[in-house]
Amino acid sequence: MAVYCGRACRKYLLHLAHDNVDFRLPEIKALLSLRNRPFDTSETFSEKSPFWQLKGLSEDDIRSVMSRTVCGKSSFELWGHGTTTDELRTSLLEYPAENMAPYLQQNSTYKINVYTFNKTLVFKDRIKKIDALDFLPFKGTVNLKDPEHIFCLLEDYGSDPNDIPEEPFHIFFGRWIADGQRELIRSYSVKKRHFIGNTSMDAGLSFIMANHAKVKADDLVYDPFVGTGSLLVACSHFGAYVCGTDIDYNTIHGIGKASRKNQKWRGPDENIRANLRQYGTESLYVDVMVSDASKPLWRKTAQFDAIVTDPPYGIRESTRRTGSHKDIIKPPEDFSGESHVPVSMAYHLSDIFADLLNFAAHHLVLGGRLIYWLPIYRPEYCEEMVPLHPCLTLISNCEQTLSSHTSRRLITMEKTKEPEDSDRLSHLADPRFTPYQGHNSFREKYFSGLTKKNGKDAKATPKNKE
Numbered sequence: 001m002a003v004y005c006g007r008a009c010r011k012y013l014l015h016l017a018h019d020n021v022d023f024r025l026p027e028i029k030a031l032l033s034l035r036n037r038p039f040d041t042s043e044t045f046s047e048k049s050p051f052w053q054l055k056g057l058s059e060d061d062i063r064s065v066m067s068r069t070v071c072g073k074s075s076f077e078l079w080g081h082g083t084t085t086d087e088l089r090t091s092l093l094e095y096p097a098e099n100m101a102p103y104l105q106q107n108s109t110y111k112i113n114v115y116t117f118n119k120t121l122v123f124k125d126r127i128k129k130i131d132a133l134d135f136l137p138f139k140g141t142v143n144l145k146d147p148e149h150i151f152c153l154l155e156d157y158g159s160d161p162n163d164i165p166e167e168p169f170h171i172f173f174g175r176w177i178a179d180g181q182r183e184l185i186r187s188y189s190v191k192k193r194h195f196i197g198n199t200s201m202d203a204g205l206s207f208i209m210a211n212h213a214k215v216k217a218d219d220l221v222y223d224p225f226v227g228t229g230s231l232l233v234a235c236s237h238f239g240a241y242v243c244g245t246d247i248d249y250n251t252i253h254g255i256g257k258a259s260r261k262n263q264k265w266r267g268p269d270e271n272i273r274a275n276l277r278q279y280g281t282e283s284l285y286v287d288v289m290v291s292d293a294s295k296p297l298w299r300k301t302a303q304f305d306a307i308v309t310d311p312p313y314g315i316r317e318s319t320r321r322t323g324s325h326k327d328i329i330k331p332p333e334d335f336s337g338e339s340h341v342p343v344s345m346a347y348h349l350s351d352i353f354a355d356l357l358n359f360a361a362h363h364l365v366l367g368g369r370l371i372y373w374l375p376i377y378r379p380e381y382c383e384e385m386v387p388l389h390p391c392l393t394l395i396s397n398c399e400q401t402l403s404s405h406t407s408r409r410l411i412t413m414e415k416t417k418e419p420e421d422s423d424r425l426s427h428l429a430d431p432r433f434t435p436y437q438g439h440n441s442f443r444e445k446y447f448s449g450l451t452k453k454n455g456k457d458a459k460a461t462p463k464n465k466e
Helices: 021-033 059-066 086-094 098-102 123-131 181-186 203-212 230-237 249-254 272-278 349-363 430-436 442-453
Strands: 012-016 051-054 074-083 109-117 149-158 172-180 222-224 241-246 285-290 306-307 320-322 344-346 363-378 394-399 405-414
Touching: 012 059, 012 172, 012 241, 021 059, 021 203, 021 394, 021 405, 059 074, 074 086, 074 149, 086 172, 109 123, 181 203, 203 230, 203 363, 203 394, 203 405, 222 230, 230 241, 230 272, 230 285, 230 306, 241 405, 249 285, 272 285, 306 349, 349 394, 349 405, 363 394
Parallel strands: 109 149, 222 241, 222 306, 241 285, 306 363
Antiparallel strands: 012 051, 012 074, 074 172, 149 172, 320 344, 363 405, 394 405
16 A cells, blocks of 8 residues: 655656756756755666656755756656556556545646657657556546646657667656746847847856856846856846956947947947846846956955856957056056056966956855856866865866867856965965966967867967977
8 A cells, every 4th residue: 555655755857958968967956955955866867867856855846946947848746657668557556646636636637748858759659658548547637728737758768869769768757847947048049139249158058057156036146257248147037136347348338349240330239238128137237347357356355146257268259468568658647548448468267267266265255156167178188177276165067068179167166165365375386277377378278289289280380489
């Protein structure tokens, strides 16, 4: 006889999108931690699988996760599962009838969907699979357009499109609870955005970064390399107040050449504030300023709940900071400064990350998170290359492949202690900064060296002496 199972001990099934696979687990863990809930899964858990079984949660927990995730597609109360139809039937018959009863009433309406991963079934085969569930005590009326309850049969045929089995590896059945926020990827697409640039962050990745940062309503979020503000847009969607800085005067003020095809110059209202206005979050816009990330600007106190950024690494945007190797020349006494364009110099990647981590250590609140991208040359990559700081704990490290030999990694760190005087220069003795030491940009370190290594540029200009 089945034992009654309360809501607290029910199992839930997450169906995840099969893109950005490396980012899914940190996102779901971060969203659960916003409710102080653990990530507890089955013994057969596979991170690469599109189906995850979770336990120790409530339906409210699941709804909360699905209200934010862009990696999750749908969620279900799991009624049964197995590797064969017979195992599924046994599992469903063992599920407590008391848990099923509220959704099988005679005066209710319902429908059953069939979803297959990595295989397409014709309509006739789908109907057969639904008919095979006739042992379940459905008493309500079928309503395909607007049912009160939706149930789903999900089958996993593996992830190899060149080797699809006749029968699924695993079958699940459950009651649909909620869908994720995949629609945000379309509605916030940079193609539809008022103000964009060459390096505007993809909408899906922007929301993933905001979720990794655990951004929530009334937080204060900062982007020190704000660009066109894509990350501010995503963070403001979740109710956070947003601000940022950038060294590029034209980008901050929305002037100069446009990035759109068939448009030469930016319009009069193409700026970051206009982007937030477009999505109804202008009230959460604090401000953006022209500023050099390598120069201290803020008071020496913790201010930010999260720092979410995409530092320049020399692919489409140069790595520059204000300053000059030449002797400083004093401007004329009558110089007003209104049309001043500061002299800039190379901003080495090693310095960018050292400054960023030190800034986060001093200006994040305890428990606040730093999210940033780290460019990587894949043949040389090892985990020791990820910069560390005594005040910041590494939470996750997710790869986005750019080419066969390059990628970038989304690094999530959390502030776990206040900085001390001894922490300020700790990076100078840290070998994790040396892979970038002395190099102006990602392009110079990896792409120039790569072409010479492959002998493609045998007659190229000789390498400059360092």
